[in-house]
Amino acid sequence: MIAVENISKSFDGRQVLHDISVEFLNGRTNLIIGQSGSGKTVLLNSIVGLHQPDSGHIYYDGRDITVMSKKERTMLRREIGMLFQGSALFDSMTLLENVMFPLDMFSDKSYKERKARAMLCIDRVNLLGSEYKHPAELSGGMQKRAAIARAIAMEPRYLFCDEPNSGLDPKTSLVIDKLISEITHENNITTIVNTHDMNSVIGIGENILFINNGAAAWQGNSKEVLTSNNKMLNDFVFASEFSKQLRQDILANIH
Amino acid sequence: MIRKMLQSLGEYLLLMARTFQRPERMRMFLKQYYKEMMALGINSVGIVLLISLFIGAVICIQIKLNIQSAWMPSWVSGYTTREIMMLEFSSAIMCLILAGKVGSNIASEIGTMRITQQIDALDIMGVNSASYLILPKVAALVSFIPILVTFSVAAGIVGAYCTAYLANIITPADLTLGLQHSFTPWYFWMGVIKSLFFAFIIASVSSYYGYNVKGGSIEVGKASTSAVVSCSVLILFSDIFLTQLLS
Ligand SMILES: Nc1ncnc2c1ncn2[C@@H]1O[C@H](COP(=O)(O)OP(=O)(O)O)[C@@H](O)[C@H]1O
Ligand SMILES: [Mg+2]
Numbered sequence: 001m002i003a004v005e006n007i008s009k010s011f012d013g014r015q016v017l018h019d020i021s022v023e024f025l026n027g028r029t030n031l032i033i034g035q036s037g038s039g040k041t042v043l044l045n046s047i048v049g050l051h052q053p054d055s056g057h058i059y060y061d062g063r064d065i066t067v068m069s070k071k072e073r074t075m076l077r078r079e080i081g082m083l084f085q086g087s088a089l090f091d092s093m094t095l096l097e098n099v100m101f102p103l104d105m106f107s108d109k110s111y112k113e114r115k116a117r118a119m120l121c122i123d124r125v126n127l128l129g130s131e132y133k134h135p136a137e138l139s140g141g142m143q144k145r146a147a148i149a150r151a152i153a154m155e156p157r158y159l160f161c162d163e164p165n166s167g168l169d170p171k172t173s174l175v176i177d178k179l180i181s182e183i184t185h186e187n188n189i190t191t192i193v194n195t196h197d198m199n200s201v202i203g204i205g206e207n208i209l210f211i212n213n214g215a216a217a218w219q220g221n222s223k224e225v226l227t228s229n230n231k232m233l234n235d236f237v238f239a240s241e242f243s244k245q246l247r248q249d250i251l252a253n254i255h
Numbered sequence: 256m257i258r259k260m261l262q263s264l265g266e267y268l269l270l271m272a273r274t275f276q277r278p279e280r281m282r283m284f285l286k287q288y289y290k291e292m293m294a295l296g297i298n299s300v301g302i303v304l305l306i307s308l309f310i311g312a313v314i315c316i317q318i319k320l321n322i323q324s325a326w327m328p329s330w331v332s333g334y335t336t337r338e339i340m341m342l343e344f345s346s347a348i349m350c351l352i353l354a355g356k357v358g359s360n361i362a363s364e365i366g367t368m369r370i371t372q373q374i375d376a377l378d379i380m381g382v383n384s385a386s387y388l389i390l391p392k393v394a395a396l397v398s399f400i401p402i403l404v405t406f407s408v409a410a411g412i413v414g415a416y417c418t419a420y421l422a423n424i425i426t427p428a429d430l431t432l433g434l435q436h437s438f439t440p441w442y443f444w445m446g447v448i449k450s451l452f453f454a455f456i457i458a459s460v461s462s463y464y465g466y467n468v469k470g471g472s473i474e475v476g477k478a479s480t481s482a483v484v485s486c487s488v489l490i491l492f493s494d495i496f497l498t499q500l501l502s
Binding site: 084 | 279280282283368371372373375376378379380381382
C-alpha cells in the first residue's frame with residue numbers, strides 16, 4: 001500500500017498540488033484521473049521521488065520516501081516499475097536488451113537465467129518474435145507493451161503508469177489496460193495509473209482518485225463514478241453529449 | 256552573468272561528483288566503454304587522418320615556398336612542420352575539431368535521452384544515470400585520444416612527404432633531414448598530455464550540456480551548439496596554461 005499524506009508542490013511560486021492525501025491499495029489498479037494540466041504527472045513523479053514535494057509524506061508500506069537517504073531511495077527503487085508517457089525505451093538497444101537491462105544491472109543470476117526471465121516478460125506482453133527489433137521499429141502499442149515488459153522484469157511490488165493510453169487507438173488502449181490490470185492481480189502489485197481516458201476509468205478503475213486543479217476532488221471505484229453526483233467529476237468523465245446520454249441510460253436501468 | 260557562470264560551474268562539479276563513482280556493474284560499464292570507444296574513438300580516426308594529412312602538407316608547402324630563403328638551412332621546412340604538428344596541431348587544433356564532431360554528438364545523444372525520459376527511466380530503476388552514461392564516454396575518449404594524437408602526427412608527416420614525392424616542392428632528403436633535426440621526445444609527450452585534458456573537457460562538458468536539457472528538440476539543438484562553443488573556448492584557454500606549465 002502506498003499512503004500519500006498532505007502532499008503540496010509548487011513550481012516557481014505557482015502551486016500545482018494542493019494538500020493531497022490518498023491511499024493506493026495493494027493488488028489493485030489505482031487510477032489518478034483529471035484533466036490535462038491538473039497535476040497528475042506531478043503527483044506521480046512526486047510519489048516516485050522524481051520531484052521532491054514541498055511538504056507532506058509518502059509511505060511505501062510504511063517506509064517514508066520523503067525522508068530517505070539517497071541510498072535507501074535507490075534500494076526502494078528496485079521494487080518500482082514505471083511506465084513513462086512516451087515509453088522511454090532505450091533506443092540504442094533492442095527490445096530484448098531493453099527488458100534485460102534492469103536484470104543486467106541488478107541481478108546476480110547467470111546470463112541464461114536473465115535472458116529466460118526477459119523472454120518470459122516479453123512473452124507475457126505478447127511480443128515474442130520482436131525481441132531483436134529496436135524501439136523505432138515497433139508500433140506505438142508495441143512500444144508500450146515493451147515498456148511494460150521492462151517495468152515488470154524485476155518483479156516490482158509497485159507499478160506506476162503515466163498515461164499508458166496516450167496516442168493509442170481505442171482497441172490497442174484496451175489491450176494495454178487489460179495487460180496492466182491482469183499483471184497487477186497476478187502479482188499482487190500496487191499499481192497507480194494516470195489517465196484521462198474514460199474507457200480505462202470504467203474498465204479497470206478499482207480505486208479512483210479524481211484531481212481537479214491539483215486538489216483531490218473525489219475518490220471511489222468505477223461503479224461509483226457512474227452514480228456519483230459530483231458535478232466536476234461528471235463534467236470530466238462524461239464530457240461529450242453522447243457519454244452524458246449513456247450515463248442517463250445506465251442510471252435509468254439501475255433505478 | 257557571472258552568477259550564472261558560477262551556477263553552471265557548481266552544477267557541472269556536482270554532476271562530475273555523481274559521474275565519478277564506482278560503476279554498479281563492471282560488465283555493464285565495460286560494455287558501454289567498448290561501445291563509446293567505437294563511437295567516439297574509432298569513428299574519429301578517419302577525419303583526424305584526413306585533416307592532419309592535408310595540414311601537414313600545407314604547412315610544409317607554406318614554409319618552403321613563403322618563409323624559407325637562401326640564408327636559412329635546408330632543414331627548416333621539415334623541422335618546422337614536425338614541431339607545429341607535434342606541439343599544437345595534433346593536440347589543441349585536433350581537439351578543437353573533435354569538439355565539433357564528438358562534442359555535438361555527445362550533447363545531442365544525452366539531451367535526446369533526457370527529453371524522451373530515458374534518463375528518468377534509469378533513475379527510477381535505481382541506476383546512477385550520470386555514472387552509467389557519462390563515465391564510459393569520458394573514459395573512452397581520454398584513453399583513446401593518445402592514439403588519435405599519434406595518428407595525427409604520423410599523418411601530418413605523411414602529408415609533408417606527399418609534397419616532396421608527389422609535388423616536388425621540397426627534396427625528400429631535405430625533408431628527412433629537417434624531420435630528424437634535434438628531435439625532442441618531450442614535445443610529443445607534451446602534446447599527448449595536453450590532449451588528455453582536452454579529451455576530458457570535450458566529453459564531460461558536452462555531457463553536462465546534454466544532461467541538463469529541459470524542453471524539446473529545439474533545446475537539444477541549442478545544447479549541442481553551446482557544448483561545442485564552450486568546449487572550444489575551454490580548450491583554447493587551458494591550452495595556454497598547459498603550454499606554459501609543460502614547457
Ligand atoms: N517541471 C515543471 N516546472 C514548472 N511547472 C511544471 C513542471 N511540471 C509540471 N508543471 C506544471 O504543473 C501543472 C500540472 O502538470 P502535469 O502534472 O504535467 O499535468 P497532467 O495532469 O496533464 O499530467 C501544469 O500546469 C504544468 O505547467
Ligand atoms: Mg501528464
